[in-house]
Amino acid sequence: QKEVEQDPGPLSVPEGAIVSLNCTYSNSAFQYFMWYRQYSRKGPELLMYTYSSGNKEDGRFTAQVDKSSKYISLFIRDSQPSDSATYLCAMSKTGGFKTIFGAGTRLFVKA
Amino acid sequence: ETGVTQSPTHLIKTRGQQVTLRCSSQSGHNTVSWYQQALGQGPQFIFQYYREEENGRGNFPPRFSGLQFPNYSSELNVNALELDDSALYLCASIRIGTSGASTDTQYFGPGTRLTVL
Numbered sequence: 001q002k003e004v005e006q007d008p009g010p011l012s013v014p015e016g017a018i019v020s021l022n023c024t025y026s027n028s029a030f031q032y033f034m035w036y037r038q039y040s041r042k043g044p045e046l047l048m049y050t051y052s053s054g055n056k057e058d059g060r061f062t063a064q065v066d067k068s069s070k071y072i073s074l075f076i077r078d079s080q081p082s083d084s085a086t087y088l089c090a091m092s093k094t095g096g097f098k099t100i101f102g103a104g105t106r107l108f109v110k111a
Numbered sequence: 112e113t114g115v116t117q118s119p120t121h122l123i124k125t126r127g128q129q130v131t132l133r134c135s136s137q138s139g140h141n142t143v144s145w146y147q148q149a150l151g152q153g154p155q156f157i158f159q160y161y162r163e164e165e166n167g168r169g170n171f172p173p174r175f176s177g178l179q180f181p182n183y184s185s186e187l188n189v190n191a192l193e194l195d196d197s198a199l200y201l202c203a204s205i206r207i208g209t210s211g212a213s214t215d216t217q218y219f220g221p222g223t224r225l226t227v228l
Binding site: 008041043044090095096098099 | 142181203219
């Protein structure tokens with residue numbers, strides 16, 4: 001079993017839809033949770049960064065962490081075609097060290 | 112964009128050759144990590160360098176080695192290249208304090224795409 005599980009998709013939604021992306025994990029020692037966006041043939045770009053449980057909102061993006069269920073989510077409101085990319089969840093036990101990534105979910109937002 | 116830079120952008124090698132990839136960390140960052148991202152997969156941790164020493168390693172063989180220089184830039188060396196080494200190699204930097212940890216997260220460079228024929 002992988003430490004971090006993420007549905008690779010692809011996920012296709014119409015412009016303006018609310019997108020829900022999710023990951024589950026098995027290691028309860030993870031304390032830092034991140035979401036990265038990666039466009040084709042580019043490096044990952046940090047979207048959201050959360051320490052421990054709770055919600056965090058930044059513009060159209062909301063990240064949720066439920067440590068009791070070992071489940072994290074990223075919501076994208078009013079999705080735009082420019083949001084079409086691969087979204088990677090990531091987590092680590094100690095800040096800045098040995099980050100474990102999910103496989104990434106490919107998202108397509110249709111105009 | 113982050114301040115992490117990598118060179119070269121693309122590289123083509125043949126099986127059995129050796130390759131060196133380079134990374135310059137973001138200003139103020141003292142720690143560099145390297146990741147391998149195969150096509151359609153998430154990045155996998157190779158190793159991390161802090162204060163010019165290896166500070167943790169993932170499940171990669173010894174033919175993957177690295178260096179960190181006094182200016183915190185870093186190199187990734189891969190010997191005896193195999194076809195499966197074809198991937199995007201990502202460098203990430205962060206500032207780790209004297210406690211050995213950071214409350215910040217790391218920032219990635221654009222990557223070097225290595226093709227092994």
